[in-house]
Amino acid sequence: MVSRPTGETMLTFIAKRLFQALFVLFGLSILIFFIARVMPGDPARAALGHLATSEQVERLREEMHLNDSFPVQYYYWLRGLIRGDLGRSSYTRRPVTADLVQHLPATFELILFATLISAVVGQLTGVLAGFFRNSWFDGLSRLISYLGIATPSFVIAILLLFIFSQVLRLAPGVGRLPLMMIPPARITGFMTIDGLLAGRPDVALTALKHMALPAVSLAVIHIAQEGRITRTSIVENMQKDYITLHRVHGIRTHRLLFKYLLKPSIIPTVTVMGLDFAFLMSNAFLVEMVYMWPGFSRYAVTAMLNKDLNAIVAVVLVIGLTFALVNLLVDIVIMGLDPTVRLRRGGG
């Protein structure tokens, strides 16, 4: 008999995973902290600009503790982190937390939209291709999937921009809104939501249009991957005895598909989707560059190029944290979808 885990078991499981994540993030922070500091370049000079005198540079080096040993520098950084202070960006000259608050929503909004597109289109394609295996649709989707997987996102981004924005003029070009448009007051940082909250549905709609091309550029590779995985899973499950039994009992096709086949078939895809989301966080930068998207990935690249120590460490930690949280979320979702996992967890 399948037993559901008690609330306590689930909580214990989440607490354990969070503790593990904390441990991983601590290790990650040490690693990236030291790597960032051995990269060539003087962060104090970068912060002060070209015309700073040697005295000014030296003074800032002292302020930033750059003349101290690495462990001492790490101690100061960790002390700040415990107080919720990730330090100051030497590039933007603002608290790193303020920069993250500014840039993260733009990327989150974009990749959520991209994930939604890839989930819907990818799974639908996979289900249909699997269910109608070896049909013309299956063949076509396979061909498109291979192309999608093989083509880098930034190439797709440039192509889409050129075709739909420049030639056909069906979609807007770059940025989150037209350059001349005054953005709505920032509440969530999600342009679509802020537009609606400000009572400007036109802004929300425009923001959505601006998101279309970059989101599709990011989603294509994941549509292809998720489509293939779902297809394989559907094909595999269709050969199982319980499906044959349902067929013999004359259960209708759509009922068979949606009630008995879909749920077990999308479990591997959900796992991949979670990883894809975190992957997009760290890999959206080329698409953000092409579309002048003022997001987190673009900020991360700028931080790297300018040896912005605090920003680099914060960026890596945010990506690490996203991976950890998304994986946790995926595990919880899978527990909801798959009774055998619940059984194992419940049984301790």
Add this chain to the structure above:
Amino acid sequence: MKTKLPVLTLLFLFAAGLMAWGAADNVVVINGYPVITADPATASDWYDTEAMYNLYSPLVYPAPEGGVRAHLATSWEPVDGNLAHWRFVLREGVKFHSGYEMTSEDVAFSMTRFITMGRGNSGPLGKVTAQIVNQSTVDFLLDKPSAIFPDTLALFFVVEKNLVLANIKTPGNYGEFGDYGEDWLATHDAGTGPYMMTSHLPGQRLDAVRFVDYFEGWSDEGWGPDEVPIERLVFIMETDYTTLLTLLKSGDLDLEINGGWTLPQLQQIQADPTLDLVAVWSQNVTVWMNSQAAPTDDEHFRKALLYAFDYESIVGPWEAFGNGETGILVPNMPGYVAIEPQPRAQNLERARQELALSKYADRLSEITAVYHFCGGLDFEEDIGLQLQADMAKLGVNVEVAGPPWPEYSASCSAPETTPNMTIFLFAPQAAPAHDYYTYSMFAPGGLGWIFEAHWYFEDDEIIRLLEATRAEPDPVVRLALYEQVQPLIAEHALAFYPYQKPTLFAHQAYIAGPRESIAFVGPSENMHNWRINLVLKDQLR
């Protein structure tokens, strides 16, 4: 009647909406490189300066003929001839964006804040103490005499004292002044400039609207009949010039002020009748030669490089866009001297003679000279490859490398890590520009680092003359000193100058300006100096 009123109101609003929809927007989208800070005390790079000249006003203003002219200050003089004690009389009736009038208290506070924070462009000023004489007069006491002090104030922008004090964050690095308002000023303005900031996302976008009460006014004199002041500015910050060209051609971008165009892009812009190009100031393309590292430690070897370089090949295609001869100063600066031995044509025979005189003459095939350019800048790489090809004809190997900016710039922090040659572009961004191109780049007390990557400070006469330029109050005599020092510096062949590179502003044909050409970063990008022709915009769009 009651029922008709809402209908009439709706009709009126609909008609007004239609009119507004039909008229061209009085807004100009400008691309500037990332404006990082909008705080005048921390603004340092030329991109920041461009924003400063729109939001704030400096005490003095660079003049088209060189030197500076009255701006927030109407006059200035050394007190009793003492070059370490300067008195400035301020313009009356200047309003901040808040509506309050500027007084000497604001100027003194701004200077104290500027010097205490020790960031941005404050370095060349040294230690300055501000003293209020009366409501419209302020004294500045320097730690050492400086004849060029008033000129340096072209990068000193005045902030509104009370507004800044109302927005300081404590605790901070500056005792009772907390953070001195640094965080707040990064995204707000407290200036008197022609435009008022409405929002700023550092490194991404800055929005501003016209300040109607700007103290210089908005006279139409000298402008065409349909050329009106620009009401709204949107500064965007994009560094990819392919994207920028697309935006320019689609009409989404009105003006680009950093001029990082490639040659084919410039040709495309030039061929488009709806677009224009205008050049105001030039960057000096400079290849430093490290006098402390073999083989460029030998003066004859350095001169051989100068004579071997094929200037014509490298300048050729760019000549149509104003690239050409340059030297220690840029040719459009008063006092520019065409220097020797900076040849403008390749002379391989002379290069061979110089090599024969160098201490490396008997082992040329064994040596390698390293040339560094900043990774990603194609035209800098082209210069290196040209030099490599030219020197190969003389049997000398030149290694060309383009490390990314952090590594490239860090290598110039000491003579022993500086490569034989480092290419860099110097825009007239430090005040005064003459001092920047001479004292800051060749005196032992200069800016060092990438500004003095030749590491040569042995000629006493050069040092004496450079010190004299900072002590000479008479601008005419000072100019003569600049003329005198240039050939002496050139004699040591510490750098070679492939060409000057005009910064070409690309803009829509309906944008007019700049009304005044000032060879200094900032004033030409001050949008008070530009207009928009809405009639033409309507026709073209």
